[in-house]
Amino acid sequence: MALLDVRGLCARHGAVPVLDDVSFHVERGEIVALLGGNGAGKTTVAxxxxxLHRPSSGEVMFDGRDITRCDPRRIIQGGLSHVPDGRRVFPSLTVEENLTLGGYLDGRRKNVVxxxxxxxxRTFPRLAERRAQRAGSLSGGEQQMLVIGRGLMSDPSLLVLDEPSAGLAPASIAALAEDIAAIRAAGTAVLLxxxxxxxALRLADRLVVLQEGHVILSGSTAAVAADPRIGRMYFGDGNPLK
Known part of the structure; x- marks a missing residue:
């Protein structure tokens, strides 16, 4: 049984269809990357x-339970944590205070938090060095560490990371890749x-490619990377990834 199983997901923004029959799954302990350009529907899937968004049809199964219409709080309690795009820290609070807020569902059990x-x-030693520093004064890469760390505070079995590399310098993206690999090595599955x-090519076990709300490619990272359609999407004619 897959940890996350998305079946025939359709969604709208008002009267505008955004997702059409999107299906994919994430197994326990693996990384699946959901790829696509702006407007492909990736964030709506997340x-x-x-x-956070009620689909018009389809099912979202998580750990054997139907969570399609569950409240976000219950979904977090069940083991799924979503880190939105945009590095949304609380800038006037310290690193430690930001992390503590991530454990709010267990706030009465201070020892657990x-x-x-x-x-x-331990996963992000740089955050430990800056635990008393205001989050708004961190670099972009450090803020990304912080929002991922805050997502881990609910002890998820699946971490959904929405555009974690956006706006980061190449050195920060390289560090981010190592951090995500370490999270998976510790047993947490990742939907990237x-x-x-x-x-995605560096980290993912499998790739799912969206275009205009449809899944156009899905499979192992090697198989999708070798498909000429991925080359046309990213590079124009031909596929330099072969």
Missing amino acids: RAVSG AERREGVY IEQYLQL
Whole structure:
């Protein structure tokens, strides 16, 4: 049984169709990258699986349960954590305070929150060094570490990362790749929503490619990278990834 199983997902923004019959799955402990350009529907998928956007039809199964119409709070409690795009830190709060807010569902169990926060610091040692620093003064790469760390504070079995590389310098993207690999190595599956093809190729076990709300490619990373359609999407004629 897949950890996340999205079946025939359709969604609209008002009267405008955004997703049409989108299906894919994420197994336990793997990284699946959902690729596509602006307007492909990637963020709508992320919001639909985390309960922030109600699909018009289709199913979202998580850990054997139908969460299609569940409240986001229940979805988080069930083990799915969504890190939205845009590095949304609380700029006037410290790194530690931002992380503590990520454990709000366990806020009455302060020992649990503290243990998870120390786990985040082990994954992101730079955050430990800056735990008393205001989040708004961090670099872009450090802020991305912080929002991912905050997402880990609910101890998820699946982490949904929406465009984590957006706006980062190449050195920060390289560090981000190492961090995501470490998260998977610790047992957390990752749904990686991305435009940056090279990051997906480096990390993902499988790729799902969206175009105008439709899945046009899906399969192992090697198989999708070898398909000429991915080359045309990203590079024009031909496929330099072969």
